[in-house]
Amino acid sequence: MNNIFSSRVGIILVGVLIGLLAVLLQFFGNPANMGVCVACFERDIAGALGLHRAGVVQYLRPEIIGFVLGAFFISIFTKEYRPRAGSSTLVRFFLGVFAMIGALVFLGCPWRALLRLAGGDLNAIVGLLGLVVGISAGVFFLKNGFSLGRSYPNKKASGWLFPAFMLILFILLVFKVSFVEGGAIFFSKKGPGAMHAPLILSLGAGLLIGALAQRSRFCTMGSLRDVILAKDFHLISGVGSLLLMAFVMNLILGQFNLGIEGQPVAHSNHLWNFLGMTLSGLAFALAGGCPGRQLILSGEGDMDAAVFVMGMITGAAFAHNFSLASSPKGPGPFGPAAVIFGLVFCLIIGFAMREKME
Amino acid sequence: MEKTVDARGLSCPQPVVLTQQAINQGLDKFTVKVNSIVSKENVVRCATKNNYKTEVKGEGNDLSILVTK
Numbered sequence: 382m383n384n385i386f387s388s389r390v391g392i393i394l395v396g397v398l399i400g401l402l403a404v405l406l407q408f409f410g411n412p413a414n415m416g417v418c419v420a421c422f423e424r425d426i427a428g429a430l431g432l433h434r435a436g437v438v439q440y441l442r443p444e445i446i447g448f449v450l451g452a453f454f455i456s457i458f459t460k461e462y463r464p465r466a467g468s469s470t471l472v473r474f475f476l477g478v479f480a481m482i483g484a485l486v487f488l489g490c491p492w493r494a495l496l497r498l499a500g501g502d503l504n505a506i507v508g509l510l511g512l513v514v515g516i517s518a519g520v521f522f523l524k525n526g527f528s529l530g531r532s533y534p535n536k537k538a539s540g541w542l543f544p545a546f547m548l549i550l551f552i553l554l555v556f557k558v559s560f561v562e563g564g565a566i567f568f569s570k571k572g573p574g575a576m577h578a579p580l581i582l583s584l585g586a587g588l589l590i591g592a593l594a595q596r597s598r599f600c601t602m603g604s605l606r607d608v609i610l611a612k613d614f615h616l617i618s619g620v621g622s623l624l625l626m627a628f629v630m631n632l633i634l635g636q637f638n639l640g641i642e643g644q645p646v647a648h649s650n651h652l653w654n655f656l657g658m659t660l661s662g663l664a665f666a667l668a669g670g671c672p673g674r675q676l677i678l679s680g681e682g683d684m685d686a687a688v689f690v691m692g693m694i695t696g697a698a699f700a701h702n703f704s705l706a707s708s709p710k711g712p713g714p715f716g717p718a719a720v721i722f723g724l725v726f727c728l729i730i731g732f733a734m735r736e737k738m739e
Numbered sequence: 740m741e742k743t744v745d746a747r748g749l750s751c752p753q754p755v756v757l758t759q760q761a762i763n764q765g766l767d768k769f770t771v772k773v774n775s776i777v778s779k780e781n782v783v784r785c786a787t788k789n790n791y792k793t794e795v796k797g798e799g800n801d802l803s804i805l806v807t808k
Contacts, residue, residue: 387780461776463800468750523756531748534774598777603751610752611759611785669750
C-alpha cells in the first residue's frame with residue numbers, strides 16, 4: 382500500500398489538518414492555546430484517576446485516547462502494527478517522568494508550544510528556544526554513540542494491551558464512573574480540567590490525528606532534531622504548516638492575543654520556561670520521539686513508547702503532588718530544583734548509555 | 740569489503756545516525772538491515788540526500804537496504 386502521507390506533501394497536509402483541528406477544539410471548549418497538549422492532557426488523565434489531587438486539572442481527555450486508538454486502527458489496517466518491546470524499559474519510564482516535569486514547568490509540551498505561539502503567546506518562543514537547546518544536547522549524545530539498545534518483536538496480543546487500557550479509560554469517561562463517593566474518577570468542576578470540547582469532537586479529532594500522525598510519522602521533537610542532526614527539513618515542513626494553519630485559524634476565530642504577560646494557562650518566568658523545555662527536549666530526544674509520537678508508537682505496538690507514556694503520567698502525578706508544576710503565577714516551589722535534577726539525570730543517561738562506535 | 744549495518748529494533752533516529760556514519764566513513768557500498776517500514780523510509784531518505792542510490796530487498800518488516808554511491 383502506497384503511503385502518500387509519508388511524502389513531503391503528505392506531511393504538510395497532515396500539519397495543516399492538525400493545526401485546524403487543534404484550534405477548532407479550542408473554539409469548541411478546550412482551554413485557550415491548548416487545543417491539543419499531550420503533556421497537559423496526560424496530566425489531566427492522571428488527575429482524573431486520582432494519581433494527583435489538583436482539582437482544577439482532572440479529566441479523562443479523549444484526545445489522548447483517540448491518538449492511541451487512531452494509530453492502532455490505522456496500523457492494523459495498513460499492516461504496520463508491530464508489537465515490540467525490551468529497549469531499556471525502566472530508563473524510558475524515567476525519561477518520561479522528567480519529560481513531563483519539564484513540560485509542566487513550562488506549562489506545555491512541544492505541540493502546545495506551537496499552539497501558544499500561534500495564539501500570540503510570546504513566552505512560547507522562550508520555550509521553543511529551550512527545546513532546541515535540549516534537542517541539540519540529545520543530538521550530541523546520539524552522535525557519540527548513545528543507544529537504548531534494540532527492541533524485540535513480541536506477541537500480537539501484547540501490543541493490544543495499551544490500546545485496551547485506553548479503551549477502558551474511555552469507558553470510565555463515557556459512563557462517568559465513580560468508584561467511591563467523592564473519589565475517582567474525578568471530573569474538574571472548574572479550571573482547565575473543566576474546559577473541554579464535546580466528547581464526540583475530542584474523540585473524533587484524536588482518532589483522525591492519531592491515524593494521520595501515524596501515517597505521516599509526525600513528530601515535533603524529531604522535526605527540530607532532524608534539522609540539527611542532518612539538515613533534513615522533511616518533518617519540520619509538517620510542523621511549520623501546523624503553526625501557520627493554527628495562526629490563520631486563530632486570526633479568523635478571534636483567538637489571537639499577542640503578548641507576554643497574562644497569557645492563558647501560561648507564565649512569563651523566562652528562565653524556567655526555557656530550562657523546563659530544555660529538560661523536555663533532551664528527554665524526548667533520548668527517548669526517540671515527542672510525546673505525541675510516543676502515543677502514536679504505543680498505538681502501533683511499541684511497548685517501550687507505552688512505558689514512556691506511563692512515565693509521563695506518573696511524572697504528572699509527582700509534579701502536582703510534590704509542588705513541581707507551574708501555575709499562571711510562575712514556577713512551583715520545587716519545580717526549578719526538579720528541572721535541575723532531571724537535567725542531571727538525562728546527562729548521566731546520555732553519557733552512560735553509549736555504545737562503542739566502529 | 741562489504742559492511743552491514745544492523746539497525747534492526749533501534750529507536751529513531753539511530754538507523755539514520757548509523758547510515759550517516761557509514762557515509763561519513765566514505766564507504767561506497769554497504770547494507771542496512773532494518774525491521775520497520777519507518778526505518779526504511781528514513782534510511783532511504785538519508786542516503787538519497789547524500790546522493791547515494793538505494794535498493795530495498797526483503798518483505799514485510801524484514802528489510803535490507805543496499806546503499807551504493
